[in-house]
Amino acid sequence: MPNSQSRTGTVGGRLRLLATTDIHMALLGHDYVTDRALATGGLARLAPLIATARAEAHDEGAACVLFDNGDLLQGTPLGDHLSATPTDPPNPVSACLNHLGYDAIGLGNHDFDHGLPYLAQMMQHLRMPAISTNLACRDLPRLQAGVIVTRDMARTTAPGAPPLRIGVLSVLPPQTTQWNRHHIGEKAATRPPIEALATAVPALRADGADLVMVLAHLGIGGPASGPGSENAAEAIAALDGVDAVIAGHTHRRFPGPDHLGVAGADPSNGTLNGTPAAMPGAFGRDLAVIDLDLVHEGGRWRARAHKTQLRPSPRDGPQDADLVGVLTPAHSATRQALAAPIGSLKATMHSYFARARPGPITALIAQAKMAVLRDAVAGGPDADLPVLASADAALSGGHAGPDHFIHLRGGAVAQRDIAGLCPYPNYVWAVRATGAQVINWLEHAARFFAHLRAGDPDQPLTDPTVPGFRFDTLYGLDYTIDPTRPHDRISGVSYQGRPVRPGQTFLVATTQFRAAGGGGYHVFDDDALMIRGQTTLRDALVAYLRTPDCAAVRGAPPWRFKPGLGVQAVLHTHPDAITHLADIADLAPTPLGKTEDGFLRLRLSL
The missing domain is CATH 3.90.780.10 (5'-Nucleotidase, C-terminal domain)
Incomplete structure (x- = not known):
C-alpha cells in the first residue's frame, strides 16, 4: 500500500522491521578455532546491509526499526575473552549495538552463560532497552518486560499523520533459569512464554501500542513445539494482538525450506499462523526484513499486508570499519591467547x-x-x-x-x-x-x-x-x-x-x-x-x-548399529572426510558428491 491519504481520510503508511538473532559473538567474520577470516557472516558484515535497508526505507517513505533477538553474548572465544577481561566502558559489545542504533534487544538463554554480573555490566552501557517479558531478575535492574518504540509518521507518510507506536515484547525458553541455575540460582524466575504474553500483549495495547512485535527466542516446529516449549513460535504468532514475530534459538532460517511441512508455517510467504514472521540465520548470516503496509483507522495504525525476506551476508562483503576498529583490540588479544600451547x-x-x-x-x-x-x-x-x-x-x-x-x-x-x-x-x-x-x-x-x-x-x-x-x-x-x-x-x-x-x-x-x-x-x-x-x-x-x-x-x-539391518542412508559430512573413509569401512561408504551448501554426501549401508 503506498503512503497516502484517501478521500475518506484514511492514512496509509509503511513500517520496515529489521532483525538479527543468534549472533553468538560472531561480531567479526573470523573463525577463532582455525584462526582464519571467514567469507560470510559476522555482525560487522551485516552492518552495510542494515545501512542499505534503512536507506531504502527512507527513500520509500517508510518508518524503520532494528531489533536483536538474543543469544548475542556467547559463542566464540572473543565472547569468552570479553567476559573474563575488564574493559573500559562501554563494553565493546555494547559499543557495537549502540553504533548500529538498535531500537531494542531481547535476551536469549545463552546470554546468561557468563553470569549475571557480566550481563548487567553490558546492559548498563546500552542506549536501547533490553527486554524479557517472561523472565524477571533482581540483579538486572535495567531489564524491562516490554517497551513502546515511537516513529514520527508525519515525516515519512503524510503531514499530520499520527505517530506510530510499536510495542516490543521478548520471550526466551522457560528452561533458561534451569539450564543456568549454576549462575542464576534463585535470583531469577521464568514463566511459560504463552502465559506471559497472554497478559503482556493486551497490557501493551492498553498503554497505546498500535502494533505489537514479539522477539521470540524460540524455535519453529520440531518435537517440542507448543505452548510452554522452547519451540513455541507458532503458538505465539497465533495469539490475538501479535502483529509480527522474530523467531530464533534453533539456528535455522525462515522463510525458506528449513520449515517445510511445519503446521501453521508458510515458508514461502513468511507467516506463522497467518502472522508475518522471520528467523534470520545465526552467526550474522542473514538480516531479516519484514515490510508492513499500514493503515490508520479506528484510532490506531493497523497492518494490512506484508513482505518477508532474509538478506544473506554477502560473500567477501565489506565489514563496517567502525565496528572493526572497536573490536580489534579484543580480537587481537583473543587470537594471542588462543595460540598458547x-x-x-x-x-x-x-x-x-x-x-x-x-x-x-x-x-x-x-x-x-x-x-x-x-x-x-x-x-x-x-x-x-x-x-x-x-x-x-x-x-x-x-x-x-x-x-x-x-x-x-x-x-x-x-x-x-x-x-x-x-x-x-x-x-x-x-x-x-x-x-x-x-x-x-x-x-x-x-x-x-x-x-x-x-x-x-x-x-x-x-x-x-x-x-x-x-x-x-x-x-x-x-x-x-x-x-x-x-x-x-x-x-x-x-x-x-x-x-x-x-x-x-x-x-x-x-x-x-x-x-x-x-x-x-x-x-x-x-x-x-x-x-x-x-x-x-x-x-x-x-x-x-x-x-x-x-x-x-x-x-x-x-555403540554400534544393530547388525544386518539391510538399509542404506545418507550422511552429510565435511569434504575432507573423503580421505578418512577407512574409519567407517564396515559401513561401506559410497561418495555421492557435494550438496549445494558444501557437505560431502556419503551413502552408508547398515
Missing part, C-alpha cells in the same frame, strides 16, 4: 563421522569428564560405583554448515583447539543415575536418527530437526542402536560385559546443561547431583591432555 597428540582426531560412529573426539571429551569424576570420588563412599560419561555430537555439521566439524591433526595442541572442542562454557558435573534412567537417556539420544526403511537408499541417516548436541553417547557402556524402529531403539546395554539392571546405580559425568535437562533430557534434582563442580570442561581437557590415556580414547566404540 597446552599439550600434544600423537595421532589425528576428527568428528567427521560423529553422526554415524563414536569417534576419538567424543571419547576424548568423555575421558576428560571421567577423570574429573574419579578424582572427586576417590577415597569416598562412591569410589566403587561404576562410572560413565556423556559426550554429544555437537561438532558434526548440521544447520551450522559443513565447517562445523573439528579436526586435530596431531602434534601440538593449542588453546584454540580446546576452544573448538568446547564452544560453550560448560562445567563438569556428575549425577547419580539408575540403570533405568541410563537406558532412558540412551533412548532419548537415539531419537537423533531418522526412522530408516528398506528400499530407500537416499534417505537421511539423521532427523534434520534434531541437532547434534542432543545426541549423547554414554561411555563406559556397550549397546546397539536400531534406527529402523520408531522407538525402543536401544538393546544389549551392558557394563563390563554384564547386562545393565534397572535398579543398578551409576555415576555419570556430564555437564551442568545436561544435568539440568538441556536437550530435552531428564532433569536431575539436587539430591541426584553428586558433583556441582567449578571445573570447566575446557580446564578438564587441558588437564587430561597433559597425560592422556590414548588406549581409552582409541578403544572400542560404546
Whole structure:
C-alpha cells in the first residue's frame, strides 16, 4: 500500500522491521578455532546491509526499526575473552549495538552463560532497552518486560499523520533459569512464554501500542513445539494482538525450506499462523526484513499486508570499519591467547563421522569428564560405583554448515583447539543415575536418527530437526542402536560385559546443561547431583591432555548399529572426510558428491 491519504481520510503508511538473532559473538567474520577470516557472516558484515535497508526505507517513505533477538553474548572465544577481561566502558559489545542504533534487544538463554554480573555490566552501557517479558531478575535492574518504540509518521507518510507506536515484547525458553541455575540460582524466575504474553500483549495495547512485535527466542516446529516449549513460535504468532514475530534459538532460517511441512508455517510467504514472521540465520548470516503496509483507522495504525525476506551476508562483503576498529583490540588479544600451547597428540582426531560412529573426539571429551569424576570420588563412599560419561555430537555439521566439524591433526595442541572442542562454557558435573534412567537417556539420544526403511537408499541417516548436541553417547557402556524402529531403539546395554539392571546405580559425568535437562533430557534434582563442580570442561581437557590415556580414547566404540539391518542412508559430512573413509569401512561408504551448501554426501549401508 503506498503512503497516502484517501478521500475518506484514511492514512496509509509503511513500517520496515529489521532483525538479527543468534549472533553468538560472531561480531567479526573470523573463525577463532582455525584462526582464519571467514567469507560470510559476522555482525560487522551485516552492518552495510542494515545501512542499505534503512536507506531504502527512507527513500520509500517508510518508518524503520532494528531489533536483536538474543543469544548475542556467547559463542566464540572473543565472547569468552570479553567476559573474563575488564574493559573500559562501554563494553565493546555494547559499543557495537549502540553504533548500529538498535531500537531494542531481547535476551536469549545463552546470554546468561557468563553470569549475571557480566550481563548487567553490558546492559548498563546500552542506549536501547533490553527486554524479557517472561523472565524477571533482581540483579538486572535495567531489564524491562516490554517497551513502546515511537516513529514520527508525519515525516515519512503524510503531514499530520499520527505517530506510530510499536510495542516490543521478548520471550526466551522457560528452561533458561534451569539450564543456568549454576549462575542464576534463585535470583531469577521464568514463566511459560504463552502465559506471559497472554497478559503482556493486551497490557501493551492498553498503554497505546498500535502494533505489537514479539522477539521470540524460540524455535519453529520440531518435537517440542507448543505452548510452554522452547519451540513455541507458532503458538505465539497465533495469539490475538501479535502483529509480527522474530523467531530464533534453533539456528535455522525462515522463510525458506528449513520449515517445510511445519503446521501453521508458510515458508514461502513468511507467516506463522497467518502472522508475518522471520528467523534470520545465526552467526550474522542473514538480516531479516519484514515490510508492513499500514493503515490508520479506528484510532490506531493497523497492518494490512506484508513482505518477508532474509538478506544473506554477502560473500567477501565489506565489514563496517567502525565496528572493526572497536573490536580489534579484543580480537587481537583473543587470537594471542588462543595460540598458547597446552599439550600434544600423537595421532589425528576428527568428528567427521560423529553422526554415524563414536569417534576419538567424543571419547576424548568423555575421558576428560571421567577423570574429573574419579578424582572427586576417590577415597569416598562412591569410589566403587561404576562410572560413565556423556559426550554429544555437537561438532558434526548440521544447520551450522559443513565447517562445523573439528579436526586435530596431531602434534601440538593449542588453546584454540580446546576452544573448538568446547564452544560453550560448560562445567563438569556428575549425577547419580539408575540403570533405568541410563537406558532412558540412551533412548532419548537415539531419537537423533531418522526412522530408516528398506528400499530407500537416499534417505537421511539423521532427523534434520534434531541437532547434534542432543545426541549423547554414554561411555563406559556397550549397546546397539536400531534406527529402523520408531522407538525402543536401544538393546544389549551392558557394563563390563554384564547386562545393565534397572535398579543398578551409576555415576555419570556430564555437564551442568545436561544435568539440568538441556536437550530435552531428564532433569536431575539436587539430591541426584553428586558433583556441582567449578571445573570447566575446557580446564578438564587441558588437564587430561597433559597425560592422556590414548588406549581409552582409541578403544572400542560404546555403540554400534544393530547388525544386518539391510538399509542404506545418507550422511552429510565435511569434504575432507573423503580421505578418512577407512574409519567407517564396515559401513561401506559410497561418495555421492557435494550438496549445494558444501557437505560431502556419503551413502552408508547398515
